[in-house]
Amino acid sequence: MHNGGEPHPLEEISMSLFGSKCVRCGSRTRQTYQDKPTCDPCRRELELALVAAKEEKRQCPADGVTLTKEIAHGIVIDRCPQCSGVWLDAGELERMNTDAAVDAISAMSYALPRV
Secondary structure, three states: OOOEEEHHHHHHHHHHHEEEEOOOOOOOOEEOOEEEEEHHHHHHHHHHHHHHHHHHOOOOOOOOEEOEEEEEEEEEEOOOOOOOOOEOOHHHHHHHHHHHHHHHHHHHHHHOOOO
């Protein structure tokens, strides 16, 4: 800051060049979510948390304890705090497998020698 609290022109340039810090993880981003700087992975996780909050609470089929909602690999899962069982909704296992396959292919293609 200089000249009575006004930002120096170079400070403004560096701020727009690097972006603001994500309010959740601190990484640099130019994205916002609800008017706050939020990176894409954190935005997706926040949106999933909102979905999870609206889902109906379920009981564990193994021991009847109320399941807790967790976010894993971009999917809302139900986990039993008693027996640690994990329960998925229809299509979630397939989505996890597809996402894992895409990640593996991307990693392998990244490791290939460039010609």
